[in-house]
């Protein structure tokens with residue numbers, strides 16, 4: 001037998017599969033020790049086969065078996081993900097393994113189990129020992145870690161020392177435990193609406209369920225109920241959230257409800273801790289994996305439910321190879337395990353909602369907040385009028401009035417600034433005009449180095465404007481106000497107010513976020529000023545006012561999804577207001593008060609928004625009615641990059657010529673941002689109507705890679721800059 005082995009996968013230059021002669025005990029999924037380049041390294045057996053393409057005298061034997069690190073599901077997924085994204089298996093495998101493991105830290109897939117020795121005599125004064133012994137007799141055996149946790153480490157070891165118990169290293173049985181009921185967190189009694197949602201999901205014949213529930217409708221409780229039921233059935237659960245370190249409430253709830261059965265894989269953990277959590281899952285000691293994007297690869301077996309919360313969130317898309325969509329991987333896993341995938345959101349992405357409309361997914365709705373608490377009122381402040389009145393501050397008269405009222409009552413407020421990237425659109429502050437591409441109907445982006453406006457979808461460049469073509473006004477703005485400036489202006493207006501700022505500058509490291517959120521939650525500040533980060537899932541009961549300072553900024557972002565993103569952001573941010581007894585308010589400042597997206601958002605009309613948006617996508621042939629594909633070539637030497645891109649273009653042109661009717665757009669150009677971190681960027685941009693072309697596009701494009709020039713393919717990229 002020959003074993004296909006991926007070796008020493010921390011080094012990218014050995015990103016391929018090597019063959020070795022299998023020895024006894026080697027199965028697919030084993031971690032093994034193999035000779036490699038004069039050293040002995042770890043490798044992973046991907047497959048066993050008869051025969052080999054190598055001459056037999058060149059095949060070396062595997063030296064030994066370390067453990068069984070990979071599940072059968074992992075092996076299957078590595079293969080299909082590699083095929084789907086045309087990515088080497090070695091690279092894909094990395095997704096499934098904690099970084100520590102790749103450095104060769106040897107850990108066996110065993111644990112210590114304690115057995116009682118019958119008839120031992122424990123002195124009565126050794127209370128914990130006696131209790132532990134009684135427990136062992138009753139239970140038959142217990143993992144050493146569990147016994148030590150319950151009765152103390154010294155009691156456990158004393159029992160062994162006096163011969164009352166013996167410890168045995170055992171290969172871990174992966175039969176999941178069923179001890180549901182541990183943990184102090186009491187579940188809420190489900191409301192009838194939540195109960196209906198749980199039943200609908202469990203009773204559905206479809207794999208994917210879209211749980212569309214307004215903010216504060218109690219989606220979390222639905223997730224936790226589904227997870228608890230999976231555990232009761234002896235299965236495991238996977239719970240994905242966009243950014244776990246930003247949701248301390250969620251963490252607390254999970255810990256309270258599920259205790260140590262939940263392994264939490266978040267970026268705040270040290271490498272060693274991550275490694276330990278990974279093994280707890282792999283051995284079945286923990287059976288709920290909670291985490292962000294990368295947790296979708298958690299080493300669970302027999303998964304009973306997968307939950308993907310805030311499914312619309314952009315962080316679920318990987319920006320490095322393989323450029324996967326978390327939901328796509330989750331679907332593969334749900335299919336493999338025969339379980340449900342629940343996608344939850346108050347503002348589902350247009351693509352996802354369409355799949356629910358066409359019957360590919362089931363749609364489950366929670367249309368009301370818990371206890372019928374009203375959603376906060378959203379009032380629009382017309383900033384054009386403020387400018388005309390001579391108010392040049394970032395705050396409208398209405399917002400100031402509401403702020404004063406809020407502070408006078410001793411409540412808290414959140415002021416939200418819309419900043420994503422620094423690409424800026426041009427907006428006339430007097431009439432609200434926004435510069436758009438004549439062909440593509442998306443906003444143009446200002447590029448200061450060339451002093452021009454560019455369309456990111458067709459590459460067209462336009463001269464800079466000096467006056468508004470609509471009203472002749474000269475109050476054109478490119479950059480909005482920064483958080484720092486807002487805090488300064490705010491402090492001047494309200495010298496007594498305690499203000500916290502949360503943005504990329506104030507939150508070095510993940511702990512930074514937590515510290516600010518904790519301070520705000522403890523009411524150590526009255527106003528929190530922040531960017532996107534403040535929008536996510538927080539539950540601050542004293543917040544009764546939310547101000548959205550520049551609702552337009554994402555509306556005019558040069559992206560076909562800007563309408564969708566704006567709707568999502570407004571809904572999410574507004575959802576932070578009035579979550580407890582007192583009703584909440586929202587002031588939304590805009591230069592474009594008639595805009596349909598804002599109208600739908602103000603009325604919490606997701607259905608109306610969707611209907612309008614999907615019609616627009618259809619008319620303009622944007623996703624989900626077409627796929628935008630970008631092939632990017634990057635490297636340090638511009639001439640080489642340009643040459644590789646030419647080759648890419650020629651290779652793809654053949655595909656294009658043969659199937660022109662399936663292409664809405666096909667062109668090569670410099671990327672709008674030509675250089676990032678010293679790397680030149682050239683691209684071929686396509687919009688296609690048939691996804692069936694993708695494998696060919698990947699194959700042709702990736703074949704053009706060279707040593708110095710990286711080529712990669714992006715599908716519907718999050719940004720085209």
Ligand code: ADP
Pocket residue numbers: 188189190191194213214215216217218219220221370539
């Ligand atoms: P969502 O995730 O839909 O925005 P949450 O899950 O955060 O909503 O729930 C909103 C609030 O309602 C939370 O404070 C939560 O504790 C509370 N809640 C949820 N379910 C129930 C219930 N069945 N009974 C009482 N309170 C509930």
Ligand code: ZN
Pocket residue numbers: 437438439440441455456457458459460
């Ligand atoms: Zn264009």
